[in-house]
Amino acid sequence: MDWLTPDHFTTQFLAGHGNFRYKLASLKLVDSAMCECGEIETCEHVLNECPRYQEEKEKAIRNLQEDHLVMSSMIATRQGFEIFRDVCREILTKKEEEDRRKIRNPE
Ligand SMILES: [Zn+2]
Numbered sequence: 001m002d003w004l005t006p007d008h009f010t011t012q013f014l015a016g017h018g019n020f021r022y023k024l025a026s027l028k029l030v031d032s033a034m035c036e037c038g039e040i041e042t043c044e045h046v047l048n049e050c051p052r053y054q055e056e057k058e059k060a061i062r063n064l065q066e067d068h069l070v071m072s073s074m075i076a077t078r079q080g081f082e083i084f085r086d087v088c089r090e091i092l093t094k095k096e097e098e099d100r101r102k103i104r105n106p107e
Contacts, residue, residue, distance in 0.1 A: 003078040009088040013071060016043045019092070019099075036098075046091060047071065052098075053091045060087035 012018020021041035025033035035041035063083045074084040
């Protein structure tokens with residue numbers, strides 16, 4: 001499993017305590033644990049449920065030829081891990097951009 005090399009993005013999902021509001025709120029770093037879509041923003045929510053990242057997830061699901069994203073099965077193979085790594089990077093890059101935009105332009 002020498003190909004399983006976590007990076008900045010995959011670590012946030014693998015460890016389950018990345019830059020997600022549920023975690024940040026528990027540390028009192030943000031006021032609300034809610035995602036923009038109205039659900040609690042956990043790692044599982046972002047990877048499996050959140051409609052904000054549907055496009056990124058659908059691409060990964062197509063590449064994996066699966067019905068949905070399951071982290072444990074994705075990281076079980078080299079090819080799966082590469083898809084997992086890409087979708088983690090795409091989701092978190094988009095999320096970081098949106099979060100930054102929101103800080104600059106609060107409603
Ligand atoms: Zn959401």
